Amino acid sequence: xxxxxxxxxxxxxxxxxxxxxxTYYENPCLVILDAVMSRSRVYETTVVPRLNYFKTNYPExxxxxxxxxxxxxxxxxxxxxxxxxxxxxxxGKVILDxxxxxNINKNNFEDLExxxxxxxxxxxxxxxxxxxxxxxxxxxxxxxxxxxxxxxPDIHIIRFISQTIDRKVSEEEAVDLLTRTAKEMDESVAxxxxxxxxxxxxxxxxxxxxxxxxxxxxxxxxxxVNKMTLFDIRKSLEEYQAMFxxxxxxxxxxxxxxxxxxxxxxLYVADKVKGTMAFDxxxxxxxxxxxxxxxxxxxxxxxxxxxHQFFFNANxxxxxxxxxxxxxxxxxxxxxxxxxxxxxxxxxxxxxxxLAISRSKLSNLEKYLTDxxxxxxxxxxxxxxxxxxxxxxFEIKDMNFRLFINxxxxxxxxNGVLIKSVKPKLREICGLLGIEVTYxxxxxxxxxxxxxxxxxxxKISNSSTH
DNA sequence: CCTTCTGAGTTAGACCTCAA
DNA sequence: TTGAGGTCTAACTCAGAAGG
Numbered sequence: 084x085x086x087x088x089x090x091x092x093x094x095x096x097x098x099x100x101x102x103x104x105x106t107y108y109e110n111p112c113l114v115i116l117d118a119v120m121s122r123s124r125v126y127e128t129t130v131v132p133r134l135n136y137f138k139t140n141y142p143e144x145x146x147x148x149x150x151x152x153x154x155x156x157x158x159x160x161x162x163x164x165x166x167x168x169x170x171x172x173x174x175g176k177v178i179l180d181x182x183x184x185x186n187i188n189k190n191n192f193e194d195l196e197x198x199x200x201x202x203x204x205x206x207x208x209x210x211x212x213x214x215x216x217x218x219x220x221x222x223x224x225x226x227x228x229x230x231x232x233x234x235x236p237d238i239h240i241i242r243f244i245s246q247t248i249d250r251k252v253s254e255e256e257a258v259d260l261l262t263r264t265a266k267e268m269d270e271s272v273a274x275x276x277x278x279x280x281x282x283x284x285x286x287x288x289x290x291x292x293x294x295x296x297x298x299x300x301x302x303x304x305x306x307x308v309n310k311m312t313l314f315d316i317r318k319s320l321e322e323y324q325a326m327f328x329x330x331x332x333x334x335x336x337x338x339x340x341x342x343x344x345x346x347x348x349x350l351y352v353a354d355k356v357k358g359t360m361a362f363d364x365x366x367x368x369x370x371x372x373x374x375x376x377x378x379x380x381x382x383x384x385x386x387x388x389x390x391h392q393f394f395f396n397a398n399x400x401x402x403x404x405x406x407x408x409x410x411x412x413x414x415x416x417x418x419x420x421x422x423x424x425x426x427x428x429x430x431x432x433x434x435x436x437x438l439a440i441s442r443s444k445l446s447n448l449e450k451y452l453t454d455x456x457x458x459x460x461x462x463x464x465x466x467x468x469x470x471x472x473x474x475x476x477f478e479i480k481d482m483n484f485r486l487f488i489n490x491x492x493x494x495x496x497x498n499g500v501l502i503k504s505v506k507p508k509l510r511e512i513c514g515l516l517g518i519e520v521t522y523x524x525x526x527x528x529x530x531x532x533x534x535x536x537x538x539x540x541x542k543i544s545n546s547s548t549h
Numbered sequence: 550c551c552t553t554c555t556g557a558g559t560t561a562g563a564c565c566t567c568a569a
Numbered sequence: 570t571t572g573a574g575g576t577c578t579a580a581c582t583c584a585g586a587a588g589g
Contacts, residue, residue, distance in 0.1 A: 122585055129557070171557070218586050238584055253550080341563055341578095384563090392571080396561065433572065441571050552589085559582070566575080 085260065088248045092264045095247040096275065099282040104274045107230055111194040112150045113138070115185070116167070118225045119178050122216070126284070133167045141166055147186045147194050154179045177216035181225075184214055199229045219254050227273050234258045234276045239283035311353075311360055320350040324415040331413050340385065344411055348383025351417050352407045377404040380425075384442070385411050395438040400425065408445065420445045 108114050116137060120130045137144075144150055144166075154162045154175055162175030188210070189197020201207055202225065211222045224235040234240060236254035244257050252260065261279075265272035311319070327343045349370045353360050358373035370381040380403045382393040393408055406428035408421035420442075421428070431445075432438040 124557070124585085125559095125583065128559095169557090173556090216586070220585065345563080382563095392564090394562070394564095399561085439572080444571085550589105552587105554587075555585090557583095559580100561578100561580085563578090564576085567573085569570100569572085 085248075088260055089264045089267060091248050092244065092260060093268060095243075096264070096268075096278075099278060101270075101274065101278045102281050103277070104271060105227060105277055107228065109195070110138075110142075110145045111147055111185075111198055112144055112182075114195075114198065114225065114228045115150070115178055115181050118221050118228060119174060119181055119216070120167070120169070121224060122177075122218075122221050133169050136168045137166060147182050147189075147198075150182050151179060151186060154182075173216075177214065180214045181211070181217060184211065195229070199231070202226045202229045202231050223258070227276070232271050232273045234261045234272055235280070237280070239280050240276060243279045243283050313354065313357060316350055316353050316360070320347065320354060323347045323350060327411070328415045331415075344383050344385050345381075347411055347415075347417070348381045348407075348409045351383075351409060352379055352381045355407075371407075373405075378402060379405045379407050381407045381409070383409045383411055385413075392439040392441055395428075395432065395440070397438050400429075400438060408440070 108117070113134065117130065117134060120133060124130055144153055153166070157165055159175035159179050160172040162178065163169040163171045167174075185194075185198045185201060188201040188204075190200055191197070192200055207226070208219070208222050211217055211225065212219070217225075220235055220237045223233055224237075226233050227235055234257065236257040240261070241252060241254065241257050244252050244260060248260075261275060262272050265275050268275070323343055323346055327340060327347060330340055330343070349360060352358075353371045356371065356373035356377070356379065358371050358377075358379070360371060371379040373379055380395065380400075382395075384393070395403075395406075403425045406421065406423060406425055407419070410418045410420055412418070421440075428440065429438075431440045433441075
């Protein structure tokens with residue numbers, strides 16, 4: 084009946100890279116730890132570091148008896164934090180129960196042999212699922228780790244098969260289909276299972292993107308707005324402002340009112356631009372959607388706050404068209420500090436993972452927003468030129484280097500790549516420009532990045548015919 | 550079979566302190 | 570004045586188990 088399904092799975096498999104089977108553990112404890120810790124967790128970030136921690140610190144725990152005795156000795160609730168560096172108290176009990184079940188069913192074999200024997204008996208899945216905390220996926224994964232050729236029907240495998248044959252499949256059906264597919268391909272099903280898993284658990288794989296419609300990363304994100312009318316927005320704004328004032332009168336610290344502050348800002352802007360509010364909590368990038376389709380990021384501060392900066396998420400700034408920054412006074416009154424395009428806002432931002440605008444820049448906008456003068460001169464060497472320059476914030480560009488100077492922060496790009504160790508690169512540029520560098524090359528260089536950068540700029544400016 | 554629950558991990562956003 | 574280094578909280582995701 085589902086020969087067609089198997090054909091489609093075979094076809095789809097042709098487009099993903101086939102990887103090796105999993106490597107098997109020599110330490111029986113690791114089989115159990117790996118499988119039990121993998122439940123409900125992202126493998127690479129959660130399980131792998133903990134396994135390594137255990138392997139490094141407790142290599143002597145290498146038999147089921149020792150594992151069981153250790154857990155009993157420290158108490159199952161303490162085992163994970165102590166031996167796995169994992170703050171997950173309940174997992175010790177699951178590990179213990181699993182180890183004990185294997186231990187009484189190993190039929191006089193050595194640990195690994197015995198575990199493998201048990202895993203290959205007809206009753207294995209029925210028995211192992213009696214352990215509280217082990218379901219079908221973990222049971223099958225245990226079997227795979229013991230060398231049994233089977234499938235772990237986890238979310239990735241189910242997703243792959245369901246997407247491939249365009250219908251939902253159960254765990255059992257997934258196992259069945261994949262096993263038969265492997266047989267036809269004359270390939271081990273565990274290897275196919277692992278290949279699919281590796282492919283599907285990678286968030287960048289093409290299949291997922293195609294099926295979910297998230298093709299290129301330039302694709303605009305979905306804009307969801309709520310249904311508040313302008314009347315609703317004004318009404319809410321009044322109520323929030325009143326509540327804000329009341330809380331202040333009750334001596335609530337203003338720092339405790341961030342939820343109110345933020346909401347008041349968003350409502351104020353939504354009213355101002357006759358727009359709507361973003362629907363999602365943690366909406367990427369913007370808070371308000373204007374009536375002419377602009378996505379506006381709103382930042383609101385309270386006047387007595389000690390914060391001197393407004394932060395923007397570097398990962399989501401591309402989803403923003405305009406930036407609105409507000410200040411709310413203790414009496415609930417709102418003052419506009421900044422409202423402009425995101426391009427102009429970016430001229431105020433410094434990038435340190437998160438993008439920050441210093442508050443004081445907002446009272447001196449002219450200085451930062453005036454278009455920078457393009458001098459564009461051929462200066463030194465081949466193509467060094469000053470692109471732009473203003474009071475204390477400018478860039479220098481040549482074929483290879485790009486220098487960003489913003490106050491004391493100096494950054495260098497080489498061939499478009501941001502250099503991590505700035506100072507050695509600055510010395511190198513100095514060398515290229517014939518600037519004398521006294522640093523002998525041992526011990527820490529006392530010359531500041533700033534001063535190197537200034538020397539470079541000075542040299543280039545002097546050489547300029549400008 | 551489908552829904553709910555679980556709990557560590559991740560992300561977003563706001564604010565704080567210190568130092569140059 | 571403002572950059573660099575944080576902390577803190579809440580909301581959300583992930584991937585599986587348990588429950589009705």
